[in-house]
Amino acid sequence: MNNEPNPHPVIGPALLQFWEDKYIEGGHDHREMSIKGASFRHSWAGWCARKIEYALREYRGEEFETEAIAMADRWRMEMGTIVHDYWQAAIQHVFPDAEIEHITKLNLQEGADDLFSAGHGDCLIHSEQFGKIAIELKSRNGFGYKMDIGNKGSDPEGPASSAIRQGALNAMAVDADHLVVLHLSLESVSPGMLPQPHKGNKFSPMRMTAEWWYPKEEYMKFAEHELARASAIVGIVNAGANHAPRSTPDMPAGARIVDPMKSKWELWDHKTGLMTQTGQLWNGKFCDYCQYRDKCLEEGL
Numbered sequence: 326m327n328n329e330p331n332p333h334p335v336i337g338p339a340l341l342q343f344w345e346d347k348y349i350e351g352g353h354d355h356r357e358m359s360i361k362g363a364s365f366r367h368s369w370a371g372w373c374a375r376k377i378e379y380a381l382r383e384y385r386g387e388e389f390e391t392e393a394i395a396m397a398d399r400w401r402m403e404m405g406t407i408v409h410d411y412w413q414a415a416i417q418h419v420f421p422d423a424e425i426e427h428i429t430k431l432n433l434q435e436g437a438d439d440l441f442s443a444g445h446g447d448c449l450i451h452s453e454q455f456g457k458i459a460i461e462l463k464s465r466n467g468f469g470y471k472m473d474i475g476n477k478g479s480d481p482e483g484p485a486s487s488a489i490r491q492g493a494l495n496a497m498a499v500d501a502d503h504l505v506v507l508h509l510s511l512e513s514v515s516p517g518m519l520p521q522p523h524k525g526n527k528f529s530p531m532r533m534t535a536e537w538w539y540p541k542e543e544y545m546k547f548a549e550h551e552l553a554r555a556s557a558i559v560g561i562v563n564a565g566a567n568h569a570p571r572s573t574p575d576m577p578a579g580a581r582i583v584d585p586m587k588s589k590w591e592l593w594d595h596k597t598g599l600m601t602q603t604g605q606l607w608n609g610k611f612c613d614y615c616q617y618r619d620k621c622l623e624e625g626l
């Protein structure tokens with residue numbers, strides 16, 4: 326028996342094509358800025374600074390070629406949306422006072438009139454014990470979820486810094502007492518790979534969900550850092566003379582992505598002229614998810 330998949334499938338692709346046509350017709354490819362007039366969207370938190378520059382320029386009306394969205398990308402986004410919708414329906418029963426998809430807004434300085442950034446918080450709940458809790462929900466594929474909670478004895482990686490930063494900005498906007506980054510896995514993991522004290526417990530909810538709590542003093546450090554970074558990027562775009570650096574908060578300070586085809590970064594010591602560190606983001610896949618890569622390659626460092 327030949328176990329190779331049929332190299333020319335017809336049934337699955339026809340079903341997917343029907344689904345994709347509906348997805349596009351529903352306008353899901355285009356998301357509006359949460360609030361008109363904001364310069365920064367909280368869902369851009371943790372992105373590469375250059376990518377934020379392109380997103381902002383595009384939002385302000387500049388037109389340039391972006392990479393086509395593949396069916397597989399739409400499928401991934403749709404799966405996340407379905408889990409999101411299930412969860413939001415559930416939370417309204419479990420926490421009837423919860424605020425869902427509430428709009429969040431921030432100014433750069435307290436009391437300032439100018440709106441700087443905006444977003445949608447996934448959920449806000451009010452607890453007698455913990456006060457105001459801002460929840461940032463992320464759906465994860467099975468592999469990513471295992472890495473988040475610690476795969477086969479390896480140290481847990483926890484949520485992506487972009488999720489913490491986005492959640493921190495939304496939490497800051499509502500003056501929450503806690504930020505909770507809540508992960509829901511698209512697949513359940515085996516009981517044997519759970520961390521203690523859940524290991525081996527087939528009834529543990531951690532087979533599908535994990536949460537990380539950040540008290541205000543902790544999440545505010547992320548929020549303030551991201552707000553300062555976003556302000557600097559917007560300043561560069563407004564000045565119009567230079568490009569924002571190809572850098573992310575996950576790279577060492579001063580490092581730059583030098584090869585977007587390999588997501589390779591380097592850090593140079595400009596006094597000695599020597600490269601001191603190099604690495605690849607997401608095992609070389611980071612820039613693969615950037616719709617502005619062609620533009621980035623064209624405009625260079």
Ligand code: SF4
Pocket residue numbers: 373374375376571572582585611612615616617618621622
């Ligand atoms: S391709 Fe990479 S370096 Fe360039 S804007 Fe996108 S994420 Fe940044």
